Every structure is written in C-alpha cells, then in structure tokens.
Amino acid sequence: MDEDNITILKIGGSVITDKSADDGAVRMDAIERIAGEIAGFEGKLIIVHGAGSFGHPQVKRFGLKGNFDHTGSIITHMSVRKLNTVVVEALNSAGVNALPLHPMACAVSENGRIRSMFLEPIKEMLYNGFIPVLHGDMVMDTELGTSVLSGDQIVPYLAIKLKASRIGIGSAEEGVLDDQGKALPAISKDNFDRIKDCLGGSANTDVTGGMLGKVLELLELSEQSKSTSYIFNAGNEGNVACFLKGKNIGTAICGVGKYGSNLS
Numbered sequence: 001m002d003e004d005n006i007t008i009l010k011i012g013g014s015v016i017t018d019k020s021a022d023d024g025a026v027r028m029d030a031i032e033r034i035a036g037e038i039a040g041f042e043g044k045l046i047i048v049h050g051a052g053s054f055g056h057p058q059v060k061r062f063g064l065k066g067n068f069d070h071t072g073s074i075i076t077h078m079s080v081r082k083l084n085t086v087v088v089e090a091l092n093s094a095g096v097n098a099l100p101l102h103p104m105a106c107a108v109s110e111n112g113r114i115r116s117m118f119l120e121p122i123k124e125m126l127y128n129g130f131i132p133v134l135h136g137d138m139v140m141d142t143e144l145g146t147s148v149l150s151g152d153q154i155v156p157y158l159a160i161k162l163k164a165s166r167i168g169i170g171s172a173e174e175g176v177l178d179d180q181g182k183a184l185p186a187i188s189k190d191n192f193d194r195i196k197d198c199l200g201g202s203a204n205t206d207v208t209g210g211m212l213g214k215v216l217e218l219l220e221l222s223e224q225s226k227s228t229s230y231i232f233n234a235g236n237e238g239n240v241a242c243f244l245k246g247k248n249i250g251t252a253i254c255g256v257g258k259y260g261s262n263l264s
C-alpha cells in the first residue's frame, strides 16, 4: 500500500530544546528554521517530536521510570504539551497545516510498549491535507499505570501500521557515529554486532535510550517492514529539507543485505 506515500519525520528534543536545562527551554530559532524547511513539502507527512527538556528531566525528577505517580505523570504530560503547542504554532506560522496529536489521548502501552493506538484521526488528517504532530509523552499503561512513550518508539509503530515509505530521524549528530566520531553510512543486522560498542545513551538527560535506543527501534523496523530509515543531523540548516526532497542523508538503518555485506 505504498501508494499512500507517507513520510514520517522525527525531530529530536536535542534539536528543538536546550536539553541541558532542568526544565523546559525551547530553541525557538531551530523550531522556526525547521518549520520553514518543512513548509515546502507537498506529500503526506507525520511529524513526531521529542520531549527534550520538557519531558526527560521531569520523568527523572518524579522517578516515572518504574514508579507510578499521579502528579509526575500530569506535570510531565502538561509540559510536553507546551512544547507541542510551540512546535505546532511555528509550523502554522510557516504555512504548514499542522495539528497537535497527543499520544496520552490516543495510545495505551503495556509495560512501556505501545499496545494500541487509535489511528483514525491520523489517517483522516493525512487524507484531508493536515500534518499531524505527535510527541514523546506519558501514556496510560495497562501494567504500570502510566509509562513514558518515546518518540523513537512512536515512529516505527506508525511506520508499520501506516506502511510509511520514508522515515527520517533528525537528531543532534551527523548520524550514528563510529569510534572515530565519523557517521556510519549504514547499519543493519549484518554489522550491528561490530559497531554496537560505539552506541550509547544521550550526553544529556534522556530517559529513553539515546542513540542506542533509536538504532534498536529502527533495526527492528527494518526487519518487520524492509524499510530503510535515516538518522541525520536536524541541527544543520537544510538537512530536514534535504531529507524531505528524497535525498538519503546521515546513517541509513536498513534490512540485512540492503547495502551489501561489506559494511564496516
């Protein structure tokens, strides 16, 4: 069902917020620049953004990984909503018909993994020319009460359910870096064992696994859907536009054999 030609773009919290802050700090210049780069795009697009300093420090403060807490869940959800409002307003100011879509209101997890998600609004939005904007969020969890739902988990879930044809993860590095700090051209299950020691969590507060978390989610996606995703630097001007124009940038995460067996 590739005729739908859906693109999913994730914009990292590391790009649109100051992730070293203890509480929500936006990077308005980055948000406005990226909104401008998205504005020219004409296809069906779903945006997912990270929580950055609007979510990770709050989750840490209330011990929400492994600990159920009403107040912490509410404060974290309300905080990431604020970031989502800023992003959606910037997109609309740039001429993008963006609408907010909060995972708390449409997804339920089981032990931290999405169990179900009500996708009809997304499908109808896309059909009618809107761009849904989801984000990392607290969601209800059948086992844990509430749990953290990372944007990095939302992307592959939607990619499979909606048969997306193009997936891009914009973060704050040139791609997945090797031990020399150089972006790897491609990662698949062929070379993952050789490069996995280079992968770590985030340099800043990130409760959802940093770069290793992203690569694991996308490798799983490449197994299930045979699709290739790209991890690239959305902090560099022009890269989001470049990805949306169909160019392959950063590190490709792909199925076995897609880039040959000579990956370093």
Ligand SMILES: Nc1ncnc2c1ncn2[C@@H]1O[C@H](COP(=O)(O)OP(=O)(O)O)[C@@H](O)[C@H]1O
Binding pocket: 011, 012, 013, 014, 015, 050, 052, 170, 171, 172, 173, 175, 176, 177, 178, 198, 199, 200, 201, 202, 203, 204, 206, 209, 210, 211, 212
């Ligand atoms: N091999 C690697 N290549 C790139 N980044 C890595 C690597 N290992 C660990 N990281 C860390 O992961 C971070 C990206 O993850 P994260 O902070 O969660 O980004 P985002 O906010 O976009 O989700 C990088 O900024 C870096 O600090």
Ligand SMILES: [Mg+2]
Binding pocket: 013, 050, 202, 206, 208, 209, 210
């Ligand atoms: Mg992250």
